Amino acid sequence: MIRINGQLIQGNQLDALSVSNKQRPILKSMAGNQTVYDFYTQDELLFELTVRANTTQASYDLLQSGVGFADFDHSTCNQAIWTLTREGGFLLKSSVTPQRGIDDIFRNGNLYSFECAVAIIIIFYKATLDSIGAASFNQLFRGLYLFSWRYDEDLHLISHSGSEFLPGDCVYFNNPEFNPETPEWRGENTIVMEYDLYFGHGIGIAPGADIIKSLNEQRRPGARLSAYLENRITHPEYRYLRN
Template sequence: MITIAGKLITDAELNTIPLSLKRRAVLSSIATNQTMYFFPSMEDLLFEVKVRANTTQASHDLAVSGVGFADFDHSTCNQALWTLTREGGFLLKPSITPQRGIDDIFNNGRLYSFECAVAIIIIFYKATLDSIGATAFNQLFRGLYLFSWRYDEDLHLISHSGSEFLPGDCVYFNNPDFNPATPEWRGENTIVMDYDLYFGHGIGISPGADIIKSLNEERFPGARQSAYLENRITHPEYRYLG
C-alpha cells in the first residue's frame, strides 16, 4: 500500500502512470504488499521505482558479465583502473571516473572476481549510476573503494527487519552450520528479483529453495541445521540519492 503526502493512492491512480514493464512490476509489488509505504511526493515514489528496477537489471547484467567468484584473498580486478589492496578490496585510481570504473566491471567481467557482499555493493552502485547519470554519480562517489560492506557514505545503505520483500532489496540467506573449511559459504547476500526469485553471486538467479539447497551442500559433515532466509532487508536510502 502506498501513501503520498498522507493520501492513500488507489490502484486506479497508479494505473494511469506510464511505466515500462519492469518498473510497472516494481510499482505493483509496492502497491500490493500489506506494508504501508510512505512517500513525500509522486516524484519520490517514481525515483525509488526506477532505482529498484535498475537494481534488478544490474543484477541480471552482473550474472551474465563473466565475473568470477572468489574470497578476499583471491580477488581480482582490472588493474588498469583499480588498485587491488592487500585486504582484497578495489580502490579506484585517481585518474579514472567512478562511472568508468563501475561500468568496466560489467564490460570486462572476466578480469574481475570477488565475493557476494562485494557483488551487492557493485550492483547498488550500478543501479544508482543508471538512475542519476554519470555526471551526478561522478560527483557523489569520488575516491570509490569496493570492499565487503564498506561503501561510500553517500550511498546511505539502511537495514531493517521485514518479511515483505520488494524487487531490488538485498536479503541474506544464513548458513549457520557452514563448513569452516569453506567460510565463504557461511551465507549468501542476494538481490530480490521477483517473488521468490533471487540473484546471488556465485549461485546465479534462483528460487529461494535452490539457494538453500546449495548452501546446505556446504555445511560441515553431520550438520543438522538448514540454511534459511533471514527477515532482514538492506537497500539504499533512495531519497538521499534522488
C-alpha cells in the same frame, strides 16, 4: 500499500501512473503489500521504482558479465582501473572516474572475481549510476573502494526487519552450520529479482529453495541446521539519493 502525501493510492490512480514494464510489477508489489510505503510526492515514488528496476537489471547484467566468484585472498580486478589491495579490495585509481570504474566491471567482467557482499555493493553502485547519471555519480562517489560491505557514505544503505520483500531489495540467506573450511559459504547476499527469485553471486538467479539447497551442501560434517532466509532487508535510502 502506497501513500503519497498522506493519501492512499490505489485502483485507477495506480493504473494512471506512467511507469515502464520493468517498474510496473514493483509498483503492484508495493500496492499489494501490508507494508505502507510513504512518499511525499509522485516523483519520489517514481524515482524509487527507477532505482529498484535498475538494481534488478544490474544484477542480471553482472550475471552476464563473466565476473568470477572468489574469496578475498583470491580476488582479481582490472589493474589498469583499480589497485588490488592486500586485503583483497579494489581501490579506484585517481585518474579514473567512478562511472568508468563501475562500468568496467560489467564490460570486462572476465578480469574480475570477488565474493557476494562486494557484488551487492557493485550492483547498488551501478543502479545508482544508471538512475542519476554519470555527472552526479562522479561527484558523489570519488575515491571508490570496494571491499566487503564497505561503501561510500553517499550510497546511504539502510537495513530494517521485514518479510515483504520488493524487487531491488538485498536479503540474506544465512548458513548457520557452514563448513569452516569454506567460510565464504557462511551465507549468501542476494538481490530480490521478483517473487521468490533471487540473484546471488556465485549461485546465479534461482528460487529461494534452490539457494538454501546450495548452501546446505556447504555445511560442516554432521550439520543439522538448515540454511534459511533472514527477515532483514537492505537497500539504498532512495529519498536521500534523490535529494
